[in-house]
Amino acid sequence: MGGLSDSILSDAMSYTRPADISAKLAELREHRPICLIEPEDIRPYWAITRYEDIRYIESNPELFSAEPRAVLILEALEKLNQERFGEIMGVKTLVHMDGERHLALRKITRDWFMPANIAKMRGHVAELAESFIERMKDMDGECDFASDIAFWYPLRVVLQLIGIPESDEAHILDLTQRLFAPEGFASAEKDSMTVFMECVQAMAEYFTVLADDRRAAPRDDIASVLANARLDGELIDPFTLTSYFVLLATAGHDTTSATIAGGLQALIQNPAQRKALLDDPSLYPAAADECVRWVTPVKHFARTVLADTELRGVSLKKGDTVAMFFEAANRDGDAIPQPEVFDVSRKASKHLAFGQGRHNCLGMHLARMEVETFLRLLLPQLESIELNGEPAYIPSHFVSGLSSLPIKYKFKA
DSSP: OTTSOGGGGGOGGGGGSHHHHHHHHHHHHHHOSEEEEOOSSSOOEEEEOOHHHHHHHHHOTTTEEOSSOOSOOOHHHHHHHHHHHSSTTSOOOGGGOOHHHHHHHHHHHHGGGSHHHHHHHHHHHHHHHHHHHHHHHTTTTEEEIIIIIITTHHHHHHHHHHTOOGGGHHHHHHHHHHHHOGGGGOOSSOOHHHHHHHHHHHHHHHHHHHHHHHHHSOOSSHHHHHHHOEETTEEOOHHHHHHHHHHHHHHHHHHHHHHHHHHHHHHHHOHHHHHHHHHOGGGHHHHHHHHHHHHOOBOEEEEEEOSOEEETTEEEOTTOEEEEEHHHHTTOTTTSSSTTSOOTTOOSOOOOTTOOGGGSOTTHHHHHHHHHHHHHHHGGGEEEEEEOSOOEEOOOSSBOOEEEOEEEEEEOO
């Protein structure tokens, strides 16, 4: 453990080795819970790894701001983004802003993701889940669950909500993967920064066309709501509007995909937990939430310190960056009993995988329902399921999870 550099926490390729990341986070949480990290190509940041500290930061936006640095990216990319887009992140989504504007923009789509509306969608989401289970049945007892199933099911759910046609799903999935893990698409011809810049540009072009279409002919979808929404009497400016679409069309499925794949992996590795679910179907909601905690697909968010302050005896200066590592919080035994145990009956989990306070995840109710629905429909139909090769992971220190989960399975006759 001592041989692992602190800088692996902001090194995308290190996330293809999740055991190394978990070991480093555990070491820091135990011995250096507020630790200054100074990578070669990323501006310095304080790594925050204790549950209570992350909760405190998330609960005090007047002291720790999501602007201007919400995610740790290459310093050179920050400069390029500033020159091209006027923002160091390259986009300005709800997760990249605070204050009244953040609340006003969030309110535009909030009702679509509230429990009452999600409850109405349950039947349709179940139909979509069943269609992907049928796809599994057609694959002769073997598939790559991550890339064949888990990537696609939440994608279809959220893109239908937005109003994006099925024919564009593969394009949106490709753009999402390039946005969150550009290092995985870098080559001798294109470095990761070029991949990211081209991806943001392609998304801007796609969503500009979509917004123009919905202004000309509105429908009953989120795209129409956003395209025609007004703030202070004016239509949302193109950069903010594109950023909003980017958030919904990427975070709206990628994190849930990671949770479903990682959750199924955990259930395969813990057959007693799988049996507990089959014996007591009332546990499915708790199991879905435990899958979210276990996977913690969003690895970090960053905040900028707005005034000199102190945290756990450490002096933080105005302008410093704190980076909250959510997996570390979700394995903190001081806050979560037996955090290293995957427990589908865990009651009222206080995990921070959805964030906390005003930046808690807009789509968390939808995500939980999608995971619960898929597991509830799949597990009782299986006679057997096992791993069928080595899992592989996405190279991203922001949103990450399984890129490949080969499985072998048999459905009941």
